[in-house]
Every structure is written in C-alpha cells, then in structure tokens.
Amino acid sequence: MKRVFEEISDDEWENHSHSFKPSRVLNTTTNPTPPAIESFAYGSSKQNPKEDIVFDLEDDDEDVVEAARPSVANRGRRFVVEDEESDGDGDDGDKDADIAQVYNVKSSDEEGNVEAEAEEEEEEEEEEEEEEEEDVVAKALQKCARISAELKRNLYGSSVTACDRYAEVESSSVRIVTQDDVDAACKSQDSDFQPVLKPYQLVGVNFLLLLYQKDIGGEPTQHDGIPEPCVVNFTQPLKESDIWLTAEKEDFPLIDEKVQLESNNSEAILADEMGLGKTIQAITYLTLLKHLNNDPGPHLIVCPASVLENWERELKKWCPSFSILQYHGAARSAHSKQLNSLAKAGKPPPFNVLLVCYSLFERHSAQQKDDRKILKRWQWSCVLMDEAHALKDKSSYRWKNLMSVAKNANQRLMLTGTPLQNDLHELWSLLEFMMPDLFATEDVDLKKLLNADDMDLVGRMKSILGPFILRRLKSDVMQQLVPKIQRVEYVVMEKQQDDAYKEAIEEYRAASRARIAKNSEINSNNIFGVLPRRQISNYFVQFRKIANHPLLVRRIYRDEDVVRFAKKLHPMGVFGFDCTLDRVIEELKSYNDFSVHRWMALTLPSAWVLRSESLDISLFLKSGIKQQMEEAGIIRGFKAHGVGGDELCVSHLLSADDTILFCDTTIEQFLHIRMLLTCFTTVIGLKINSSPGIKMCSSCKLSVNVGALLKTLRILLREKSLLPFGVVCLLLLYYGVTDTKGILPDKYVMLSAKCRALGELLPSLKQGGHRVLIFSQWTSMLDILEWGLDVIGVTYKRLDGSTQVTERQTIVDTFNNDTSIFACLLSTRAGGQGLNLTGADTVIIHDMDFNPQIDRQAEDRCHRIGQTKPVTIYRLVTKGTVDENVYEIAKRKLVLDAAVLESGIEVDNEGETSEKTMGEILSALLLG
Ligand SMILES: Nc1ncnc2c1ncn2[C@@H]1O[C@H](COP(=O)(O)OP(=O)(O)OP(=O)(O)O)[C@@H](O)[C@H]1O
Numbered sequence: 001m002k003r004v005f006e007e008i009s010d011d012e013w014e015n016h017s018h019s020f021k022p023s024r025v026l027n028t029t030t031n032p033t034p035p036a037i038e039s040f041a042y043g044s045s046k047q048n049p050k051e052d053i054v055f056d057l058e059d060d061d062e063d064v065v066e067a068a069r070p071s072v073a074n075r076g077r078r079f080v081v082e083d084e085e086s087d088g089d090g091d092d093g094d095k096d097a098d099i100a101q102v103y104n105v106k107s108s109d110e111e112g113n114v115e116a117e118a119e120e121e122e123e124e125e126e127e128e129e130e131e132e133e134e135d136v137v138a139k140a141l142q143k144c145a146r147i148s149a150e151l152k153r154n155l156y157g158s159s160v161t162a163c164d165r166y167a168e169v170e171s172s173s174v175r176i177v178t179q180d181d182v183d184a185a186c187k188s189q190d191s192d193f194q195p196v197l198k199p200y201q202l203v204g205v206n207f208l209l210l211l212y213q214k215d216i217g218g219e220p221t222q223h224d225g226i227p228e229p230c231v232v233n234f235t236q237p238l239k240e241s242d243i244w245l246t247a248e249k250e251d252f253p254l255i256d257e258k259v260q261l262e263s264n265n266s267e268a269i270l271a272d273e274m275g276l277g278k279t280i281q282a283i284t285y286l287t288l289l290k291h292l293n294n295d296p297g298p299h300l301i302v303c304p305a306s307v308l309e310n311w312e313r314e315l316k317k318w319c320p321s322f323s324i325l326q327y328h329g330a331a332r333s334a335h336s337k338q339l340n341s342l343a344k345a346g347k348p349p350p351f352n353v354l355l356v357c358y359s360l361f362e363r364h365s366a367q368q369k370d371d372r373k374i375l376k377r378w379q380w381s382c383v384l385m386d387e388a389h390a391l392k393d394k395s396s397y398r399w400k401n402l403m404s405v406a407k408n409a410n411q412r413l414m415l416t417g418t419p420l421q422n423d424l425h426e427l428w429s430l431l432e433f434m435m436p437d438l439f440a441t442e443d444v445d446l447k448k449l450l451n452a453d454d455m456d457l458v459g460r461m462k463s464i465l466g467p468f469i470l471r472r473l474k475s476d477v478m479q480q481l482v483p484k485i486q487r488v489e490y491v492v493m494e495k496q497q498d499d500a501y502k503e504a505i506e507e508y509r510a511a512s513r514a515r516i517a518k519n520s521e522i523n524s525n526n527i528f529g530v531l532p533r534r535q536i537s538n539y540f541v542q543f544r545k546i547a548n549h550p551l552l553v554r555r556i557y558r559d560e561d562v563v564r565f566a567k568k569l570h571p572m573g574v575f576g577f578d579c580t581l582d583r584v585i586e587e588l589k590s591y592n593d594f595s596v597h598r599w600m601a602l603t604l605p606s607a608w609v610l611r612s613e614s615l616d617i618s619l620f621l622k623s624g625i626k627q628q629m630e631e632a633g634i635i636r637g638f639k640a641h642g643v644g645g646d647e648l649c650v651s652h653l654l655s656a657d658d659t660i661l662f663c664d665t666t667i668e669q670f671l672h673i674r675m676l677l678t679c680f681t682t683v684i685g686l687k688i689n690s691s692p693g694i695k696m697c698s699s700c701k702l703s704v705n706v707g708a709l710l711k712t713l714r715i716l717l718r719e720k721s722l723l724p725f726g727v728v729c730l731l732l733l734y735y736g737v738t739d740t741k742g743i744l745p746d747k748y749v750m751l752s753a754k755c756r757a758l759g760e761l762l763p764s765l766k767q768g769g770h771r772v773l774i775f776s777q778w779t780s781m782l783d784i785l786e787w788g789l790d791v792i793g794v795t796y797k798r799l800d801g802s803t804q805v806t807e808r809q810t811i812v813d814t815f816n817n818d819t820s821i822f823a824c825l826l827s828t829r830a831g832g833q834g835l836n837l838t839g840a841d842t843v844i845i846h847d848m849d850f851n852p853q854i855d856r857q858a859e860d861r862c863h864r865i866g867q868t869k870p871v872t873i874y875r876l877v878t879k880g881t882v883d884e885n886v887y888e889i890a891k892r893k894l895v896l897d898a899a900v901l902e903s904g905i906e907v908d909n910e911g912e913t914s915e916k917t918m919g920e921i922l923s924a925l926l927l928g
Pocket residue numbers: 196197198201272273274275276277278279280416417833834835836860864865866
C-alpha cells in the first residue's frame with residue numbers, strides 16, 4: 001500500500017485539537033500475564049514459545065502468512081455462527097438469512113426480531129470492518145515476514161537457525177568493516193583524536209552497513225529479486241554494485257518523483273540501551289558511507305533541542321571531513337535565505353549534514369512551512385532520527401510533517417534507547433515511519449487491533465522485526481560498567497503539608513458527593529460517572545502537587561491578601577498598563593502560593609540575587625561601568641558580594657523617589673530593552689509564562705525617558721558584557737515598592753517533606769564528594785527547588801525547556817567540568833533525554849512519572865559510558881499520598897519490564913491509561 005505523505009493541510013491543522021496525543025498503557029493487575037510488548041526488546045530469553053514457530057517458518061511463506069494472521073479463537077459469537085453456516089453450505093447469499101434465523105430463534109416477539117435483525121446487521125457490518133482491519137495488520141506482518149526471512153538469511157548466513165537477532169550473530173562472520181576501516185575513515189590530519197569503537201559498537205556499525213547493502217522497506221515485489229547474500233569480504237570496501245541508488249545520488253539531484261517511488265530503501269532502528277554510544281555508531285556509519293561508498297550525503301539529522309550541540313560536537317570529532325550546518329535559532333535566520341535560493345535553483349546543499357530539531361516539524365508557522373519546503377527539495381541520503389520514540393504517534397503533526405520530508409530519503413535510520421512504547425500501536429507508528437510501504441494502515445484503529453496481551457501477536461512481531469532492529473543492553477556488553485544502586489526514600493509530611501492534603505481530599509470529596517446528590521442515576525462507585533474527565537485530571541494533579549510541595553497550591557495567601565497585592569502591583573503596570581485592576585486580581589488569584597510570593601519578592605527594591613553563567617562581579621566592578629552607572633544616576637548605593645563565585649547580590653538599586661521612565665521609545669531602543677529584559681529573565685531565572693521577556697515588554701509599554709540610562713545602555717552594548725545587562729534590567733523592573741510584607745520567609749521552602757529530606761541528604765552527599773542531578777516533571781517545582789538549594793547552601797545549575805538551546809550544552813559542559821558545582825536541576829522532559837551528565841554520580845527523582853521508563857531515561861544521564869563511579873538513584877515518595885500510588889504503578893510496570901526485558905518511553909503526563917489509573921485512584925480516595 002503506497003501512501004502519499006504530504007505536509008499537513010490547513011484544514012487538517014485546524015481540526016487537530018492536540019499535536020501529540022499522549023498515550024501510555026499502564027498494565028493493571030487485572031491482567032495476570034505480563035504483557036510481552038517489551039519482548040520486542042530482542043532479549044535472548046525465549047519467553048514466548050511462538051517465537052520459535054515463527055522463526056521456523058521462514059522457508060515457507062504460506063506458513064508465515066498463517067502465522068501472521070490474527071488469532072480468531074477469541075472472536076465473538078458471530079464468527080462461530082458464520083463458521084458453522086459456511087461449513088454447512090458455503091453459500092454466502094444465504095448467510096444473512098441464516099444469521100437472522102439464529103437470532104429469531106432466540107427472540108420471543110416479532111418486534112424484537114426486527115430490532116435484533118437490525119442490530120445484527122449493524123454488528124455484522126462492524127465485524128466485517130474489524131475483520132478487514134485485522135487483515136491490514138495481518139497483511140503488513142505477512143509482507144514484513146517475507147522480507148524479514150530473506151533478510152535473516154542475508155544477515156545471519158549459516159547462523160540463521162540459531163539466531164533471532166543480529167546481536168547474537170558471531171560478529172566475525174558478518175563483518176564488513178573493521179577498526180582499521182574506522183581509523184581510515186575517521187582520521188584527521190588536524191586532530192590527535194583516536195576513534196576507537198568498542199567491539200559491540202563495531203557490530204552495530206556493521207549491522208547498519210549490512211542493512212544499507214540489503215534492500216528492505218519497499219514493496220515485497222521489489223524484494224523478490226533480492227540478490228543472494230554476498231559472501232562478504234569484510235575488509236574490502238563495498239562495491240558500487242553492492243549499493244543501490246548511488247547513481248541517483250550524484251550531485252545531489254533534486255527529487256524526481258518517479259525515481260523516488262521506484263527506489264529501494266534501507267531502514268533500521270539502532271536501539272541500544274541509553275549511553276552505549278548510538279550517536280557514535282551512527283556517525284561512524286555515515287563516515288564509512290562516505291569513505292567506502294562515496295556517499296557524502298546530504299544527511300538530515302533530527303534530534304531534541306537539548307542534544308543539538310552534542311551532535312555537532314560528536315560529528316566534528318568523529319567525522320572531521322563532513323561539513324555540518326546546524327539549522328536552528330540564529331543559525332537558521334542566517335542561512336534560510338541562502339538555502340532557499342540554492343534549493344530553488346536546484347543546486348546541491350552546502351553541507352554534508354544538516355542538524356535540525358523536532359520542533360521544526362511541529363508548528364504550522366509560515367517560517368516552519370518554508371523551512372520544510374526547503375528540506376523537501378533535496379534528496380536526502382539518510383534521514384536520521386535521534387530519540388526516535390518521539391515518533392510514536394502517527395497522527396501527530398511531528399510524525400506527518402517529518403514523514404513528508406523523510407519519505408524521499410534513501411534511508412530512514414532511527415536511534416532510540418527505548419524503542420518500544422507501552423503500546424504495540426506506538427511501536428507500529430515507528431515501524432510505519434521507517435517502512436511506510438509495509439506498515440501503512442491508513443485509518444485503521446491500531447489501538448484496537450494491537451493488543452499487548454496477545455502473546456501470539458507479540459511473538460510474531462518480535463521475530464519478524466528482529467532483523468531490522470539492533471538492541472544491546474549495558475549488562476550484555478559492558479562487563480566493567482559501574483553498578484547502579486536504586487533507593488526509594490519514603491518521606492513523611494509534617495502538619496502543614498498534611499493539612500493541605502487532607503483539606504484537598506475533603507474539598508474534592510464534597511464536590512463529588514454534591515454531584516452524586518444531584519443525579520441519582522450516577523454510578524457512585526466510579527469516579528468517571530461522577531466527575532468530568534478534566535476535573536479528574538485536575539484533582540489528581542492537585543494531589544500530586546501538594547505531595548510535592550504545599551506551596552504549589554494557594555492556601556497561605558488568602559483572597560484578601562491577593563486583592564491587597566493586586567492593588568499594589570496594578571499601578572506599576574506589572575501585568576501591563578492596559579490591564580484593569582480586576583484582571584490583575586483575577587490573574588493573581590489563579591497563582592499558587594509560591595508564584596504570589598515570587599511576584600511580591602520581585603517587586604521589592606532590595607536584595608536582588610542574580611545568577612548567571614556570565615556573571616563576573618569582578619569584571620563588573622573593574623570595567624568602570626558601575627561608576628558610569630552611578631554617575632548617570634542609574635544605580636546608587638550599589639553593593640555587591642559574591643556567593644559561591646557566581647552570585648551577585650545587589651541592594652538599594654534606587655531609592656523609591658528615583659523614577660525610571662521610558663518614553664518616546666524608538667524601535668531600536670525598544671528592541672534593546674526587550675533584549676535586556678529577556679537577558680534579565682535568563683540571568684535570574686525569572687519565569688513569567690513561557691516567554692517572559694516578550695510578555696513583559698509588549699504589555700508594559702515601557703516609555704523611555706532616562707537619557708542617561710540609554711547612554712549607559714549603549715556603552716554596555718558596546719562592551720558586550722552580559723552582567724550589566726542583568727543589572728540594568730533590574731532597574732527596569734524597579735517600581736519602588738518598599739513593603740516587604742507578604743514575602744514568605746525561607747523556612748517556607750522546607751514545608752515539604754521532600755525538601756526537608758533534601759536538606760538532610762544533599763549536605764551528606766556533598767560531604768561524601770558526590771554530585772547530584774535532580775529531576776522534576778514540573779518547572780514550578782524546579783523554581784521552588786532552586787530556592788531550597790539556596791537555603792540548603794549548595795551550588796547548582798539549571799536546565800529546562802525554557803533554557804536557550806544554545807545554552808544547554810554549555811550548562812552540561814560547565815556542570816561536568818566544574819566540580820565546584822554540586823547539583824544540576826533538570827526538567828525530566830528537556831533534561832531527561834540524550835544528555836551526557838557523567839559529572840554526577842547521584843540522581844534524585846524528585847517526582848516520579850507513572851511510567852518508570854521516563855525516569856529510567858533520566859537515570860541514565862549519568863549511568864553511561866564515561867562514568868567511573870557507582871551511581872545511586874534516589875526516588876522520593878511522600879507517604880500517605882498519591883505519590884505512593886504512582887510509585888506502586890511504576891514499580892509494577894518495572895517488574896513487568898524486567899520480566900520481558902527493556903522497553904521504551906516518551907514523556908507524556910496525561911495519557912489515556914494514566915487517566916484510567918488516575919480515575920481508579922481517585923475513586924478509592926473520594927468515593928470509597
Ligand atoms: N567508542 C567510544 N569512545 C569514546 N567515547 C565514547 C565511545 N562511544 C561512546 N562514547 C561516549 O559515551 C557517551 C554516551 O554516548 P552516546 O551519547 O552516543 O550514547 P547514546 O546511546 O546515544 O545515549 P542516549 O540513548 O542516552 O542518547 C558519550 O559521551 C560518547 O562520547
């Protein structure tokens with residue numbers, strides 16, 4: 001089945017409510033058999049007897065077909081009736097009548113019969129549809145099984161009967177390249193770097209090269225003529241004749257649709273466990289393609305923003321001959337025009353590798369559409385997707401838009417340490433992306449068809465997919481890997497937090513009861529019958545927040561306080577001078593205690609604490625800028641003192657009488673100010689919505705008057721020093737508030753059991769010479785944790801989704817290299833994947849996810865190649881809260897994972913099944 005993968009249309013875009021539908025299956029205890037989806041992880045343990053059956057079938061396609069067909073044993077009654085009837089006379093024409101007769105016999109009155117007939121017809125139609133849909137799956141598996149069998153013969157040669165996966169194959173018998181070839185391909189005259197692959201990495205590179213040689217992923221008919229597996233002379237370079245598509249690749253011709261449709265593809269998933277060096281294997285592979293096959297690309301590498309810099313760095317190191325272009329942020333703006341005109345003119349791209357982020361495929365802006373248009377004009381040799389589990393949802397914009405670019409590539413290569421999501425249909429999404437011709441299912445509801453409990457199906461898929469996917473575990477390949485110790489710290493709430501939790505239970509219980517009282521037909525045992533879905537999710541999140549920190553809800557600041565603060569903030573235009581008082585009150589009322597506190601603290605004139613990579617107090621003091629600012633009347637009574645080398649405390653910036661007005665702003669000045677504000681917010685880590693600087697500037701309508709300030713600004717801009725920017729930005733935010741009432745004292749940060757636990761744990765870890773990564777799913781929690789770490793008195797860095805992409809690698813490097821920094825705060829989403837943070841040897845999962853694989857990704861930021869110390873993982877669980885439920889579910893899932901091997905993950909907080917689980921927990925909590 002051929003699919004046309006095109007850019008999402010405007011209509012389609014409009015109709016989508018969510019780009020990424022979260023979906024995670026959390027297997028509950030109702031299923032006694034561990035779902036074996038993770039057995040796709042290609043473990044050697046043969047848990048499923050069917051595996052062997054399928055494996056033996058490769059010499060007999062018909063049997064493969066049979067094996068690939070979904071089991072009918074558990075289908076509904078109609079199938080039984082139909083089978084019996086067809087057995088009788090085999091006449092399809094009589095079938096409906098016969099079925100009706102069957103139902104008539106069961107029915108007692110005529111009317112009922114008519115209804116039953118109608119229902120039956122409907123059922124029949126549905127079942128037929130279902131059957132057709134099942135057929136789509138069966139057919140896809142059947143096609144894939146043929147190719148798989150062929151590929152196994154080619155890949156495993158004589159080992160075929162004994163091997164289920166490439167990793168098991170005696171590596172010497174299927175090698176194309178050796179370390180010598182790698183040396184020759186990766187060497188550079190300008191560098192002393194010795195690119196030495198570990199033995200299993202060499203196997204990985206050979207695997208990719210073998211698949212490159214073989215033709216997979218196209219229509220089966222194209223594979224009938226698969227050449228006999230070559231007797232590989234492993235040290236010889238590949239010959240032109242061994243490779244397909246080399247002819248079309250010359251001079252990077254623009255896409256010829258005809259050629260593309262007929263071309264063969266090579267696809268693979270490299271799924272080694274996190275930290276085993278997938279990046280390096282993939283880069284070496286691309287280098288070898290150039291070295292041995294004269295295939296210089298162009299290659300497109302798509303990855304999460306956090307690892308963009310790392311990719312560029314590793315590419316430069318392992319493949320110095322490649323020219324690389326990072327197409328993101330400032331580099332994007334600098335190059336888009338040039339790339340566009342080259343692409344339009346049919347000229348080859350000026351790079352071997354283009355590095356882009358997934359975000360380029362997620363939005364519908366004109367800019368991103370234009371970017372994708374450019375990408376579509378070139379014929380890519382390899383489109384490589386890092387952390388490819390990002391493509392688990394085939395209905396997402398990301399999947400569709402990326403496919404519209406990748407469909408024409410000669411090869412789609414996926415890297416993921418967690419190839420399997422919790423659902424088979426998510427794995428299918430990956431496979432369909434990799435091999436759309438084989439796995440396309442159009443609108444079939446895969447969720448319905450791909451049941452993870454169907455061991456038969458799981459076994460078949462596992463065996464069929466074996467040759468396309470290579471996965472090794474750390475325990476398999478790295479005997480010397482440092483141990484990973486898991487610890488769970490149960491923490492106990494003290495009165496204030498406990499009260500907050502109990503109050504929430506009472507409030508939500510009362511709300512639920514009120515709804516039950518209103519409607520007597522409600523099923524009062526099931527929360528889904530009582531509360532709307534969104535409410536269930538909201539309540540659950542509130543419980544989780546309180547379990548993490550009571551300041552994450554508003555309980556301390558009463559409505560009167562909020563109104564009082566609003567009256568203070570309103571004249572300052574904190575939310576924009578256009579904003580009415582009522583609107584400010586409304587806004588503040590929606591804030592949690594911590595946010596209200598922070599807003600009040602930010603409007604105070606004293607004791608601003610700045611923290612930044614670029615802050616250098618001595619530079620500031622020496623530069624003469626301070627003096628200029630004082631002379632210009634911009635600062636007065638400036639006092640600075642360093643804390644931990646990179647903090648600056650500025651007090652008494654201005655007296656309340658000094659007014660800083662901005663009026664008659666020119667565009668240029670406005671842009672400067674906006675830049676400064678953005679800079680300021682970065683410097684002190686202030687978060688106001690997602691793009692703080694912009695929001696503040698556009699809404700504040702700052703008017704400019706302070707000529708001296710602007711003069712100084714110009715000086716500062718010339719100096720290109722970030723520090724004074726931060727200081728000046730402080731001035732911009734100065735509104736003359738002197739009332740410190742309402743600010744929470746430091747002891748409040750220790751209100752949570754988890755922060756108190758950190759208060760004990762962190763100093764002792766520091767004393768023991770350990771360094772720590774602290775993960776939370778919520779950036780608001782990270783904000784509180786920053787406060788907590790300040791109070792505890794340890795140094796730290798922070799990385800989350802709001803961290804500039806260009807800053808992320810610097811933060812990683814600084815943390816890894818500067819041992820005076822004790823901790824790194826990370827959001828699980830932005831910091832949990834791809835990063836190398838081996839500078840730490842301890843991971844604290846502050847709040848766990850339902851899905852333990854998300855946390856495992858986070859753990860492996862420091863448990864990876866390069867780690868020399870044993871790694872300890874702490875999970876914090878607040879006793880007597882939903883935290884315990886989340887942990888129990890995650891633990892159960894981990895046991896299942898262990899039973900069937902490793903699995904994969906994507907970060908999603910509100911998947912369907914977690915919704916179901918939330919419902920179960922809340923039913924017990926509120927209705928029990
Ligand atoms: N052969 C090697 N020689 C030296 N360093 C290596 C080698 N292989 C991997 N590394 C280093 O090991 C670290 C982990 O590698 P990499 O980031 O490629 O792992 P990964 O499998 O992609 O992990 P993840 O799934 O977490 O993204 C990196 O710092 C990398 O430079």
